[in-house]
Amino acid sequence: MKIIIIGGGVAGLAIGWRLAEAGQEVTVLERSQPGGGATGASAGMLAVTAELQDASLEEMEFARYSNVLWPSFAEKLEAVSGRKINYAAKGALLLADDAAALSRLSRQAGPGRVLLEPPQVRALVPLVAADGIAGGLWSASEAQIDNRSLGPALAVALQKAGGRILANEAAVRLERERDGRVIGVQTPFGRHAADAVILAAGAWSGLLDKAGEPVSPVKGQMILLAPPAGETVPGPVIWGGGIYAVSRAEGLAIGATMEDAGFDTTVTPQAREMLLRSAEKLMPALGRWTLIEHWAGLRPRAPDGLPMLGPTRSEGLWLAGGQYRNGILFAPAVAETVADQILGRASPIAAFDPRRFGT
Ligand SMILES: Cc1cc2nc3c(=O)[nH]c(=O)nc-3n(C[C@H](O)[C@H](O)[C@H](O)COP(=O)(O)OP(=O)(O)OC[C@H]3O[C@@H](n4cnc5c(N)ncnc54)[C@H](O)[C@@H]3O)c2cc1C
Numbered sequence: 001m002k003i004i005i006i007g008g009g010v011a012g013l014a015i016g017w018r019l020a021e022a023g024q025e026v027t028v029l030e031r032s033q034p035g036g037g038a039t040g041a042s043a044g045m046l047a048v049t050a051e052l053q054d055a056s057l058e059e060m061e062f063a064r065y066s067n068v069l070w071p072s073f074a075e076k077l078e079a080v081s082g083r084k085i086n087y088a089a090k091g092a093l094l095l096a097d098d099a100a101a102l103s104r105l106s107r108q109a110g111p112g113r114v115l116l117e118p119p120q121v122r123a124l125v126p127l128v129a130a131d132g133i134a135g136g137l138w139s140a141s142e143a144q145i146d147n148r149s150l151g152p153a154l155a156v157a158l159q160k161a162g163g164r165i166l167a168n169e170a171a172v173r174l175e176r177e178r179d180g181r182v183i184g185v186q187t188p189f190g191r192h193a194a195d196a197v198i199l200a201a202g203a204w205s206g207l208l209d210k211a212g213e214p215v216s217p218v219k220g221q222m223i224l225l226a227p228p229a230g231e232t233v234p235g236p237v238i239w240g241g242g243i244y245a246v247s248r249a250e251g252l253a254i255g256a257t258m259e260d261a262g263f264d265t266t267v268t269p270q271a272r273e274m275l276l277r278s279a280e281k282l283m284p285a286l287g288r289w290t291l292i293e294h295w296a297g298l299r300p301r302a303p304d305g306l307p308m309l310g311p312t313r314s315e316g317l318w319l320a321g322g323q324y325r326n327g328i329l330f331a332p333a334v335a336e337t338v339a340d341q342i343l344g345r346a347s348p349i350a351a352f353d354p355r356r357f358g359t
Contacts, residue, residue: 001025003342004185004194006171006208008034010147010327011320012200013154014335020163022343028163029187031170035151037202038327041297043222043246043255044147046070046329049108049139050094050239058351059306063326066333067143073332074145081156085149088235090247092142093125095240095282096134105137113139125234127283133240144237144246147328171201174209174317182316196342199312200320202327203263203298213312214357215321217263217298221271222255224248224293225279225286243278250292254279265296299324303357309334310341310348312355318342319354 001024005012008030020026028034045051048067052060074087093116096102102115109115114137121128121136155165166187175184175191184193199205203217227233233252238245246253257271272294280287302308302322307330312319320338323330340346350356 001195001342002193003027003196003198004029004192005198005200006185007037007199007201007205008151008155008165008167009037009200009202010035010039010150010154010331011202011323011334012198013151013158014331015198015200015320015338016163017154017158017161018335018339019342020158020161022339024343026158026163027192028158028165029169029171029185029192030165030167033151033167034155034165035148038297038299039151040148041220041222041295042147042328043244043253044145044150044328045092045237045244045246046143046145047092047237047326048329049092049113049137049142050244051326051329053104053108056306056351058349062307062333062349062352063329066330069332069336070143070145070329077153077157080160081153083149083153083156084146085153086146087143088145089141089143090235090237092139092237092239093121094137094139095121095128095238096136097132097241098134102134105135108137112141113137125236125238125283127234127285128238128240129282129284132281136240142237145328150328171208176314180314182314194316196316196318198318198320198338198342202321203300205300205319205321209314213308213319213321213354214303215300215308217261218301218324219259219261219264219296219298220256221259221267221275221294221296222253223272223275223291224251224253225289226251226292227289231285231289238282241278241282243275243282245279245283251289252279252286263298265298267294267296300327307334307352308354309338309352310354321354
């Protein structure tokens with residue numbers, strides 16, 4: 001089968017890799033460079049505790065399934081691509097600033113997740129402020145990956161499996177038969193005929209077609225702080241005071257804003273100040289760290305906040321979108337479910353069926 005994938009983010013590349021491995025003729029159209037969208041801008045957390053506090057049962061199950069797939073997905077990706085993506089289960093610490101917040105966190109305690117008293121929190125992460133916290137929830141096996149290496153690694157794996165990536169080539173129009181069936185994609189350089197087209201253009205997925213899949217952008221800004229000489233970067237992801245802090249080779253990445261700003265990805269001094277002040281309140285020593293980077297990305301969100309994975313109302317057109325705040329975590333499961341649906345080996349998951357929204 002000839003398959004065109006629009007978008008070389010984690011979703012398009014992971015699906016393409018799986019389909020190419022299954023012997024399909026895969027071409028990814030990426031208007032810029034692989035992994036340069038939300039995938040590269042993200043924090044790289046596989047945040048099965050903090051991000052899923054209010055999730056539906058279907059989303060929770062999907063996330064947990066994907067989280068279980070991640071170690072072998074990462075191992076295989078590194079082996080095939082020869083590139084490191086640094087999967088590391090360094091744990092996640094969720095902080096509560098008062099008794100009510102601690103009681104909410106206690107509902108997630110269980111196997112692998114323990115409640116901590118403030119002294120235990122500080123023993124784990126000495127940078128956390130001595131006062132102002134009522135305790136925390138420690139999720140010891142939670143993992144993170146190097147999301148900036150993920151896109152390039154997937155691109156190599158996909159190509160080694162026989163797939164093609166056309167970088168700097170944007171899809172500008174879907175080609176349709178008179179009955180609406182999608183039969184290819186037009187770019188500024190030519191047309192690409194396809195038996196199936198997968199729209200995996202992240203936050204931009206709603207722009208391509210006049211039928212317009214209902215995916216919208218939610219802007220997120222992050223900053224990166226480098227430690228002074230001799231100061232160590234805490235390993236676990238730390239959540240509290242409206243932010244999270246994730247360790248990177250260069251320091252701590254602090255995120256993220258949630259903004260309704262259309263497709264604008266400029267960074268703002270207001271967001272930078274908010275992230276800096278919140279981080280300092282949580283970990284006062286960060287006041288001495290150096291700001292070395294500030295960036296923004298766009299999360300792809302469906303109207304109900306759930307993924308959109310599977311066939312659309314247009315025959316020949318498939319969607320891998322709406323992963324919102326968890327597109328890195330969801331990646332192995334997204335690849336599996338969308339590829340297997342296209343190969344006729346699986347049915348759409350009802351809660352994530354793109355056709356759940358009106359025409
Ligand atoms: C600040 C921030 C922090 C985040 N942190 C996390 C996290 O810690 N953990 C997690 O699981 N998720 C996180 N996310 C969410 C996650 O990044 C996204 O859900 C995920 O990257 C979406 O992947 P995608 O492949 O669908 O989209 P993208 O990575 O955005 O890829 C879409 C690609 O499509 C391309 N494209 C667009 N239009 C066209 C076109 N017409 N033709 C060709 N190519 C096109 C773009 O250039 C882009 O490369 C975060 C997001 C942000 C913004």
